[in-house]
Amino acid sequence: MIKIKLTSIMVEDQAKALAFYTDVLGFAKKHDLPVGEYRWITVTAPGRDDLELTLEPNANPAGKAFQQAMFAQGIPLAAFEVDDIVAEHARLAKHGVAFTQKPTQMGPVTIAVFADTCGNLIQLYQPMSIGTDEE
Amino acid sequence: MLIDRASLRRLCRARELLEHDGQPVAEVARLVGISPFHFIRQFDALFGETPHQYRTRARLDRAKQLLARGHSVTDTCMEVGFSSVGSFSQLFARHVGAPPSAYRRRGVQVATSLVHPGCFSLMCWLPAAAFRNSREAHVARVGQGRPA
Numbered sequence: 001m002i003k004i005k006l007t008s009i010m011v012e013d014q015a016k017a018l019a020f021y022t023d024v025l026g027f028a029k030k031h032d033l034p035v036g037e038y039r040w041i042t043v044t045a046p047g048r049d050d051l052e053l054t055l056e057p058n059a060n061p062a063g064k065a066f067q068q069a070m071f072a073q074g075i076p077l078a079a080f081e082v083d084d085i086v087a088e089h090a091r092l093a094k095h096g097v098a099f100t101q102k103p104t105q106m107g108p109v110t111i112a113v114f115a116d117t118c119g120n121l122i123q124l125y126q127p128m129s130i131g132t133d134e135e
Numbered sequence: 136m137l138i139d140r141a142s143l144r145r146l147c148r149a150r151e152l153l154e155h156d157g158q159p160v161a162e163v164a165r166l167v168g169i170s171p172f173h174f175i176r177q178f179d180a181l182f183g184e185t186p187h188q189y190r191t192r193a194r195l196d197r198a199k200q201l202l203a204r205g206h207s208v209t210d211t212c213m214e215v216g217f218s219s220v221g222s223f224s225q226l227f228a229r230h231v232g233a234p235p236s237a238y239r240r241r242g243v244q245v246a247t248s249l250v251h252p253g254c255f256s257l258m259c260w261l262p263a264a265a266f267r268n269s270r271e272a273h274v275a276r277v278g279q280g281r282p283a
Contacts, residue, residue, distance in 0.1 A: 005267055008255070013192075016183055035260045052267075054255075059196075072147035074140060098136045098180035100143055115138075117183025 006042070008054035009078050010063050011118035014039050017055045020117050024095045025080075027053070053078075058119060067119050074100055076113055076123035085110050085126035136180050145169055146181055153190040157216050160186045195230050198223075202239040211235065 011017035018041050021027045027043035030052050034040075038059070042052040058064045070077055082088045085103045089112050093099065100121060101113040109125045116122050138146070145167040152163045163186065164174035178186050194215040201211040209220055212235075217223035228234045233241070258265075 006255075012183070020183070031265050033261055033265060035257045038257065040257050040261055040265065049267075061200075068147070068150070072144065074143055093136070096136070096180060098138050098177070100138050100140070102137060115181045117181070119182070 005050065006052050006054060008056040009116075009120060010058035010067050011055045011116075011120070012058055013118065014041055014055055014057055017041070017116075017118040018043070021053075021055060024092065024097065025116075055118075064119075071115075071119060071121055074113070074121065076121040078120065079111075079123040079125055082124050082126050085112055085124055088112075088124055136177070138177060138181060142169070142177065143181075146174075146178055149174065149178065149186065150182065150189065153186055154193045160190075191226070192230070195227060198227060198235065199231065199238065202235055205239070208235045208239065 018029065018032065021043050022029055026046060028046050030042040030044045030049075032039060032041050038057045041055040043055065044052055056063075058067055067077070089099065089103050092114060097114050097117075099112060099114045101111065103110050103112045103124075103126075108128045110128075111123055111125045113121050113123050146169075149163050149167045149169075152158065152166060153160075156163075158166070160175070161171050164171045167174070169177070175185055178189070182189060184192065194217070198211050198215045201214060202208070206214070208224065212218075212220045212223040215223075217226075224235055227238070231238060
């Protein structure tokens with residue numbers, strides 16, 4: 001069986017990225033191991049150990065070019081689900097986070113887009129609640 | 136802070152100018168049509184550092200690449216846009232933690248493997264405990280698990 005347990009996002013500066021993804025976004029640090037000049041850093045959503053996000057150095061010029069081009073086109077490179085997008089938007093805005101899109105309903109989801117200060121645009125989305133959806 | 140599509144494009148253009156050209160920050164702001172005050176504030180919110188910090192880091196990153204490929208300190212200094220080798224060396228040492236000459240010696244040795252890592256290629260340097268599966272396997276073997 002092939003499983004999805006690890007995914008990654010390229011970041012400009014790993015130390016700054018760890019601070020933003022934990023202090024501002026609220027993820028929990030899972031691993032932080034030195035690897036040569038770089039670090040192996042993963043974070044998880046609080047209380048959820050099943051999927052790790054690696055904060056990958058964007059030192060490869062090809063990766064950086066891709067990241068910058070997507071950013072300039074306003075295209076997010078990751079999407080995180082939230083329960084209350086209006087509250088998260090307000091909370092992040094208070095931290096000084098720059099949004100390129102305020103919470104906007106689009107079909108079955110409400111989405112917002114912000115800059116992660118590490119070279120990426122990130123989409124937040126809140127699915128429309130359907131009937132007795134409980135978790 | 137809300138940054139509309141037009142401002143996003145301008146700020147990205149400014150980032151390119153900062154990375155590849157040598158104009159003063161105020162001139163870059165003028166070229167992209169944003170007042171210097173808003174330019175610095177919006178740039179910082181979007182990219183996590185001021186235009187000046189961004190340019191310095193971009194130059195030093197480029198310097199690291201050139202040094203690791205074996206370019207001389209003087210050539211690197213001129214190539215990335217600094218005019219004085221002395222101030223370049225000081226700035227480099229402060230940000231990178233080693234003077235350019237030392238970085239160059241060390242860089243040439245490891246350049247082939249680690250200069251441009253892909254993140255998943257870093258895995259082979261990790262201890263086994265960094266992997267969830269290895270812990271699961273251990274738990275399955277030992278029969279006593281402690282959730283992280």
